[in-house]
Amino acid sequence: MKFAIAAIVAFAAVCSAMPAAKETVSGSTTWDCTYTDPTGKKFDFNPLIAKNGSYVWRTTVHDTSTNLLIETSQLPVGNYQFFLQVCGNVDESLLPPLCHVTSPGAAFMVDITDNTCTKLGGIQAHMFSPDPFNNGAYISYFYGDVIDHITTYETRLYFVCNKDVVAQQPIFEHMKAGIYASHFKIYTKYAC
Numbered sequence: 001m002k003f004a005i006a007a008i009v010a011f012a013a014v015c016s017a018m019p020a021a022k023e024t025v026s027g028s029t030t031w032d033c034t035y036t037d038p039t040g041k042k043f044d045f046n047p048l049i050a051k052n053g054s055y056v057w058r059t060t061v062h063d064t065s066t067n068l069l070i071e072t073s074q075l076p077v078g079n080y081q082f083f084l085q086v087c088g089n090v091d092e093s094l095l096p097p098l099c100h101v102t103s104p105g106a107a108f109m110v111d112i113t114d115n116t117c118t119k120l121g122g123i124q125a126h127m128f129s130p131d132p133f134n135n136g137a138y139i140s141y142f143y144g145d146v147i148d149h150i151t152t153y154e155t156r157l158y159f160v161c162n163k164d165v166v167a168q169q170p171i172f173e174h175m176k177a178g179i180y181a182s183h184f185k186i187y188t189k190y191a192c
Contacts, residue, residue, distance in 0.1 A: 033087035035128040053091025054083045083108040106141045107155040120144045120182050121155035135161045136191030154181040159191040
């Protein structure tokens with residue numbers, strides 16, 4: 001119980017220390033996108049902010065139920081379109097009309113088959129962390145659409161070091177079963 005309270009206090013401190021809005025990029029408000037990890041290494045992900053207001057792409061989700069190592073996909077097999085902004089909210093004018101946005105969001109998922117739209121998290125509550133694989137960092141977006149009375153969608157956007165890539169289109173990896181956390185990756189030299 002003490003650990004849970006400490007984690008909530010630490011999370012609240014991170015969210016309350018969030019910097020003020022930095023600029024508007026094509027209709028989306030963004031924040032300063034710099035991070036210093038616990039070892040003192042500094043990252044500047046500002047060049048990865050989508051200048052048009054969002055990264056937009058489509059992907060197909062395949063069945064991963066035979067993967068015995070980790071239960072990964074909460075999503076049914078199908079075609080999805082993703083809208084994702086780095087350190088800011090997606091420009092809502094880019095979203096299809098079926099996304100009835102009640103509050104800004106940093107990540108959205110449109111199920112093309114079922115014609116539904118889900119907010120996967122917002123920048124109003126976010127947190128940088130060192131990448132657990134020691135090859136970059138990641139940002140977590142919290143408070144996506146509500147699933148039940150205590151669970152909401154979340155997003156983890158991993159910035160992975162690749163010295164040969166300036167900025168790559170984000171890749172949807174999976175949605176972690178049970179906690180509804182979507183995982184995305186961007187390979188970039190800015191994570192090195």
